[in-house]
Amino acid sequence: MYNTTADSPYSRTLAYWAVGFRALCKGDLHQAIPALGRALDLAQVAHLGLGVPWFAAHLGAAYTLAGRTTDAVSLLEQAVEQAMAIHLLLDHALRVVWLSEVYLLSGRVDEAHTQAQRALEFARAHQERGHEAYALHLLGEIAAQRERPELEPAETHYGRALALAGALGMRPLQVHCHCGPGTLYTTQGLPEQTRAELSTAIALYRAMDMTFWMPRAEGVLAHVGAAPAPRAD
Numbered sequence: 001m002y003n004t005t006a007d008s009p010y011s012r013t014l015a016y017w018a019v020g021f022r023a024l025c026k027g028d029l030h031q032a033i034p035a036l037g038r039a040l041d042l043a044q045v046a047h048l049g050l051g052v053p054w055f056a057a058h059l060g061a062a063y064t065l066a067g068r069t070t071d072a073v074s075l076l077e078q079a080v081e082q083a084m085a086i087h088l089l090l091d092h093a094l095r096v097v098w099l100s101e102v103y104l105l106s107g108r109v110d111e112a113h114t115q116a117q118r119a120l121e122f123a124r125a126h127q128e129r130g131h132e133a134y135a136l137h138l139l140g141e142i143a144a145q146r147e148r149p150e151l152e153p154a155e156t157h158y159g160r161a162l163a164l165a166g167a168l169g170m171r172p173l174q175v176h177c178h179c180g181p182g183t184l185y186t187t188q189g190l191p192e193q194t195r196a197e198l199s200t201a202i203a204l205y206r207a208m209d210m211t212f213w214m215p216r217a218e219g220v221l222a223h224v225g226a227a228p229a230p231r232a233d
Contacts, residue, residue, distance in 0.1 A: 009046035013039050017055055024062050025172055027212020032062045053082040057095040064102045065212070072102040093123040093131035097138055104142055113142050130168055136161035137177055144184040154184055175204040179217050186220055194224045 020035030036059040043051040060075035076099040083092055100115035120135035122128075140157035143150040162177035164170075182197030198221040205214045 009042055010048060010051075013042040013046065013048060013051060013055070016042065017058065020062070021058060024058065024065070026208075026210055027065060029062055029066050029212070033059070033066065036062055049086065050088055053079040053086075053088060053095070054091060056082075057091070057098055060102070061098040064098065064105060067105075069102055069106045073099075073106065076102055089126070091131075093119045093126070093128055094134060096122065097131065097134045100138055100142075104138075104145060109142060109146060113139070116142060129164060130170060133161050133164040133168065133170060133173055136164065137173060137180065140177075140180055144180060144187075149184060149187050151184065151188055155181065171204075171208060172210060175201055175208065175210065176213070178204070179213065182217065183220050186224060191224050195221065198224075 016035045016039035020032045020039060023029070023032035023035060036055065040052070040055040040059050042048075043055050056075045057079040060072045060079060063069075063072035063075065076095065080092075080095050080099055082088075083095060096115050096119035100112045100119060103109075103112035103115060116135055116138045120132060120139065123131035123135055136157050140154045140161060143154035143157060158177050158181050162174060165173040165177060178197045179201035182194050182201055185191075185194040185197065198217050202214060202217050202221065205211065205217065
């Protein structure tokens with residue numbers, strides 16, 4: 001058992017993680033990376049064996065958002081391997097989702113698909129519906145970002161992720177499930193669908209103070225252009 005008094009290494013590690021994880025969800029990487037890095041350092045120094053792969057995976061996810069793919073791949077591969085070695089199943093599907101994400105960002109699309117499918121199967125086998133939603137969203141991203149985007153599979157995965165996220169109250173993921181299709185529709189010559197999805201995503205990003213993701217969505221929307229004004233009869 002870990003010492004859980006207020007000033008124990010375990011408690012301080014969790015405090016840094018909590019700050020970092022909240023910042024990660026909002027895309028505030030200036031706060032997330034130092035806090036999660038501190039949590040990982042403390043866990044290693046205090047020999048909190050179960051915590052090391054858990055905190056390493058969160059830091060890896062932050063590195064992915066920051067574009068530090070080499071660091072992210074290293075941390076996430078180690079985290080997944082270590083967690084399996086010690087039979088740490090808590091959040092395992094999410095760790096695999098994050099590993100898949102960095103593979104996708106690195107252009108390793110087939111490996112990303114394999115890992116995302118594994119995450120989905122693991123989440124369903126363990127009835128982890130929230131992690132299932134993350135895996136479905138990622139499968140949508142993978143289908144959308146292939147060299148030849150796969151419209152129908154992407155829409156199916158995004159739609160299932162959105163429905164599940166809505167049922168579970170996962171509002172940040174709901175926003176991403178609007179942004180992904182909106183970006184995809186630009187590659188398919190579907191400007192009206194692009195405007196509808198991205199306008200919804202941008203409004204929700206703003207309302208939830210998730211400004212990290214707004215510039216990309218705004219850039220795509222600006223490229224499509226504003227909707228034409230209705231004709232006066």
